[in-house]
Amino acid sequence: MNQSARADHAACPGCQTPDLAFLTHDHADCARDALARAEALVLERGLRLTPVRKRVLQILLESHQALGAYDVLNRLAAEGFGNQPPVAYRALEFLEEQGLVHRIRRLNAFAACMHPGEEHAPVFLICTGCKTVAEAPATGIGAALGLAASGMGFVIERATVEAVGKCPACRSEP
Amino acid sequence: MNQSARADHAACPGCQTPDLAFLTHDHADCARDALARAEALVLERGLRLTPVRKRVLQILLESHQALGAYDVLNRLAAEGFGNQPPVAYRALEFLEEQGLVHRIRRLNAFAACMHPGEEHAPVFLICTGCKTVAEAPATGIGAALGLAASGMGFVIERATVEAVGKCPACRSEP
DNA sequence: ACCATGTATGTTATAATATAACATGTCAAG
DNA sequence: CTTGACATGTTATATTATAACATACATGGT
Numbered sequence: 488m489n490q491s492a493r494a495d496h497a498a499c500p501g502c503q504t505p506d507l508a509f510l511t512h513d514h515a516d517c518a519r520d521a522l523a524r525a526e527a528l529v530l531e532r533g534l535r536l537t538p539v540r541k542r543v544l545q546i547l548l549e550s551h552q553a554l555g556a557y558d559v560l561n562r563l564a565a566e567g568f569g570n571q572p573p574v575a576y577r578a579l580e581f582l583e584e585q586g587l588v589h590r591i592r593r594l595n596a597f598a599a600c601m602h603p604g605e606e607h608a609p610v611f612l613i614c615t616g617c618k619t620v621a622e623a624p625a626t627g628i629g630a631a632l633g634l635a636a637s638g639m640g641f642v643i644e645r646a647t648v649e650a651v652g653k654c655p656a657c658r659s660e661p
Numbered sequence: 662m663n664q665s666a667r668a669d670h671a672a673c674p675g676c677q678t679p680d681l682a683f684l685t686h687d688h689a690d691c692a693r694d695a696l697a698r699a700e701a702l703v704l705e706r707g708l709r710l711t712p713v714r715k716r717v718l719q720i721l722l723e724s725h726q727a728l729g730a731y732d733v734l735n736r737l738a739a740e741g742f743g744n745q746p747p748v749a750y751r752a753l754e755f756l757e758e759q760g761l762v763h764r765i766r767r768l769n770a771f772a773a774c775m776h777p778g779e780e781h782a783p784v785f786l787i788c789t790g791c792k793t794v795a796e797a798p799a800t801g802i803g804a805a806l807g808l809a810a811s812g813m814g815f816v817i818e819r820a821t822v823e824a825v826g827k828c829p830a831c832r833s834e835p
Numbered sequence: 836a837c838c839a840t841g842t843a844t845g846t847t848a849t850a851a852t853a854t855a856a857c858a859t860g861t862c863a864a865g
Numbered sequence: 866c867t868t869g870a871c872a873t874g875t876t877a878t879a880t881t882a883t884a885a886c887a888t889a890c891a892t893g894g895t
Contacts, residue, residue: 592766592767592821592823593766593821610806610809612810612813612815612817614815615818621813621815623809623810623813623815624809624812625809626809627805627809628802628805628806628809631801631802631805632784632802632822632824635784635797635798635799635800635801635802636786636797636824636826638798639786639795639797639828639829640828640829640832641786641788641795641797641824641826641827641828641829642826642827642832643786643824643825643826644789644824644825644826644827645824645825645826646822646823646824646825647766647767647821647822647823647824648806648820648821648822648823649766649820649821649822650806650810650815650817650818650819650820650821651817651818651819651820652810652815652816652817652818652819653815653816653818654813654814654815655813655814655815658814658816
């Protein structure tokens with residue numbers, strides 16, 4: 488699968504069901520769901536999913552890739568929002584604090600969380616072929632990490648786990 | 662333990678023996694060892710540990726912390742090496758390719774590898790108190806990660822695992 | 836010894852990412 | 866209808882990183 492195919496939201500990888508992450512499926516659905524859940528979560532917490540914040544989340548959900556802050560900013564600016572970096576960075580920061588967006592440090596980029604609200608230490612699989620970022624089920628890894636650390640007397644607060652490699656589609660291509 | 666105490670090389674944490682990583686021990690020894698092993702490794706591979714490269718590695722070994730590229734650059738410049746970013750970045754890139762230095766993405770920084778040559782997917786423990794970065798034994802984590810990924814048909818090439826938290830010394834302080 | 840070649844370093848310039856500080860606007864409680 | 870808290874907009878700048886080209890330096894072949 489090439490990158491332009493991946494840009495088609497009707498046939499995309501990486502959504503919340505791990506089994507589907509790198510398979511073709513209807514992405515419009517999971518984006519809509521994630522947005523609705525995000526909105527509910529934020530309200531529950533007495534916070535506001537303002538227009539900029541909502542739009543930033545939508546952009547990330549729709550693009551279904553990790554986007555740089557300036558990519559997001561450009562889209563915002565094109566739609567009449569502010570066009571200075573803090574506009575994007577602040578929205579992204581808010582969304583990250585609320586667990587709605589994850590920061591992919593390896594890419595200096597941000598990706599929408601595909602299962603907000605659920606407790607999770609995210610693990611990212613970054614395909615070097617199609618640039619898709621999938622959130623993997625972290626089962627066991629957080630625990631193994633905590634264990635290794637506590638063996639040295641270290642107490643983990645947050646962890647970043649990012650792997651680069653090839654997704655099934657890109658692996659079976661030249 | 663505070664940061665100035667950590668700057669004292671005669672009583673430092675984080676070296677190659679996991680059990681000692683956050684304990685006091687003689688760092689001059691492990692720095693010297695690591696440098697010698699690095700030199701040998703590079704020669705084995707038919708490459709050159711030139712003065713800049715060697716000095717960069719020494720700086721990282723001695724400081725025993727993760728340093729930004731510009732921190733390294735400033736020290737180089739003060740010693741008569743070039744004072745432009747590529748000088749530092751190129752040496753760091755070379756050292757990273759040779760597995761002698763690791764990049765800590767969370768900090769936009771670089772740290773000397775404490776056990777070069779040994780096969781390892783590094784796991785970093787970053788103390789938010791004293792800024793010390795320790796390389797933890799990754800036992801099991803790489804495997805767990807590979808397993809989780811292959812469940813989705815994803816093949817990992819390289820992984821970044823970084824945890825932030827508190828080391829024993831900083832945890833027992835205010 | 837000399838040159839050809841590849842590799843390393845130095846330098847200039849700029850790109851890409853991120854934040855500080857302050858001004859303005861908005862909204863809801865009192 | 867004002868006050869206070871929060872959000873957004875704007876200006877400016879800091880920090881991190883790389884591209885492109887020039888110079889030097891080592892090494893092997895002759």
